[in-house]
Amino acid sequence: MKFGKNSKIEIIAVGSELLTPYYQDTNSLYITQRLNEVGMEINFKTIVGDTQDDLTVCFNTSLERSDIIFVIGGLGPTEDDCTREVLASTLGKKLVFKEEILEKIKERFERRGFEMPSVNNKQAHIIEGSTILENKHGTAPGLWIPKGEKVFILLPGPPHEMKPMFENSVWPRFQAARSHFVARRVFKTTGLTESKIETLLSDIYPLPPSVKLTTLAYPGQIELHLIAHSQKSAKKADDMLLKLEQDLQECLGENIFSSSGDELEEVTGRLLRRAKQTLAVAESCTGGLLGHRITNVPGSSEYFCQGVQAYSNESKLQLLGVPADLIHKCGAVSREVARSMAIGIRERSGADIGLSITGIAGPTGGSPEKPVGLVYVGLCWEGGDNVLKNIFLGNRELIKSQSAQKALDMLRRHLLKYKKERQKDHPS
């Protein structure tokens, strides 16, 4: 096999569910991103069901038009899964039983206290002449199947099985074949709209021809993806981005929270750890989402001590000491109650910082004065507190997610300020 910039690459996603209106292939996006990093681009993507005839047609087509063919999915134990069988017969190769694979599958079941059902037997068969790609997160092994100068790479469909298998067994081979260098940066921002960013960045255009900038907008988060290409060296590609990075940083400042791919909760967590500050949260309309995001970060127990989901009015009294007459006078969704919740959780938990959210996630519960999407985020620290009022658009899910995002960002900006002040007081 010779891999290169001119190899034609095809990704075939197999699964009848991918031909319904309900599911999309996402595995190919992941593989595309990784191959792009070594300067390889995808030529074709094909989606086909678990149907012998259609699969046969697709495999034959890919053999004619492509050099490197990823085939993802249809390796499961059930009757409809037939990728392995159809590919073997298309290539005119036999399926061979491998005792060592069966042992691993059996072990996997035993570790969970189950006996392996007999249907899983078929997953222990591989296509002759292929290399086994170990599956550490599922039962179906992958296969690397050379065919003349071409190669088929068979991977399991579940992303949590596919990705580690790709990283461990497939990626190193592509990395070794690299003929092309790519530098990439992702700047994640929050607090600005897409058009505001466009305006702030107007001076950086036109970009050099070997650099590409793509803007991706999510609710509460806008990402700037920069890619530079060089045929000479990684350093060359990287250098092209350096100047542009500085320009971006100057234009967007603290609105950029990450240039390394980190999520907002990871960035905020790191700031908390460095400041040796602990955090407790009080959530109303987000119902636990804020705590969930904070605790998605491994090691978050170092700075996150506790939270409460104070959903009912009574629980705001009981868990946070929010005065009943304050709720009565101002309403549960108000600047005053948000502040009282942040103060309450901080005092009761003994944490350094208290962070609170109260709002109307909808679809009901809104009024002309307090519409659906009205959300107050409160922050309380030693010697101060602050509350931000927000109006978020979208459905319940979007309002919850933008609220949690805003709370994390409010905390992040507070910690940045705190850091600067400390540096002023104690210059090193």
Added chain:
Amino acid sequence: MKFGKNSKIEIIAVGSELLTPYYQDTNSLYITQRLNEVGMEINFKTIVGDTQDDLTVCFNTSLERSDIIFVIGGLGPTEDDCTREVLASTLGKKLVFKEEILEKIKERFERRGFEMPSVNNKQAHIIEGSTILENKHGTAPGLWIPKGEKVFILLPGPPHEMKPMFENSVWPRFQAARSHFVARRVFKTTGLTESKIETLLSDIYPLPPSVKLTTLAYPGQIELHLIAHSQKSAKKADDMLLKLEQDLQECLGENIFSSSGDELEEVTGRLLRRAKQTLAVAESCTGGLLGHRITNVPGSSEYFCQGVQAYSNESKLQLLGVPADLIHKCGAVSREVARSMAIGIRERSGADIGLSITGIAGPTGGSPEKPVGLVYVGLCWEGGDNVLKNIFLGNRELIKSQSAQKALDMLRRHLLKYKKERQKDHPS
């Protein structure tokens, strides 16, 4: 052209951006849904860039394997858009200039106060022998291009242009050709592995030829998608599923939590509401995810009163009254502490039911006796309590999501039992 159940249908999405890691074709989902309604299924989806060679290969392949071929995108005025030109040359047909199309494009620009740029000229060329599909929301017309017994249907890429064109000019032809009716059901299950389900369902195979069953596995959730076809009537298709539905219900029983598309938190919420029971939760390793899922359901404030994210050991004492010596003796991740957390949150909140989760989400914190993935789920109600021990596989995110899923399911099964007992005590 003869359309029918056996027509092979292919959707080709054209656009180099669809071969990057950032964009997905969504037009095909829309077309799939509409065609499914008249009993037609998609056989192949192809994604290809705006590249002459690759486009030619795709069009030739589709002519060989498919009867009805949708080609979407690449009809714009810019240089990279070449779908129209490449398809004409693949089919050996000429491009013909149409004065009336040019007039419409010019008018469109004039209405907005602009003069038509000369690049738009090329959009006034159609493939000879084709029917024009009017574009009321953009400049590029669509084309209906017969080729022997087959047909190519050319549509613009922007969804707000594609959808109305499909509805006005394409859908009526398919509706008229309807030879066919479809019924559909989705059964969602939890508590069983994919292979266990396969084993339990072995008696229902072989299925009638006009019925198709697809299994989709997610961590902690397995879905069975059933589709039945009839050439006679919608009722006939529905009747075919009735018997199968009963069989599935018999084989899988309470492991099926929904046959209407509802999520587990919606089903559980409904059971709580009907039983007039309120709920409070105590989360350790899930950090708020359980409360987040419960409060994703509109109106959940009716039965969900509060929760605590008792992440640190101290907070388990402070917020839930878990005895310090119990944590010391058994460890924070133990059957005893899970029980004490469920009892604690129930008592302190005054809710009818307390639900707790404590476990090791990883990646660190595991030991040979208590590995990463060990999770206890506790439930406490009037007159009883219960704790389930689980070992979940996967990364931190997967362990958290399976834990929340398990807790919701434990609550669901409890409420089902409670419902049955009440029905026994108070037969209606």
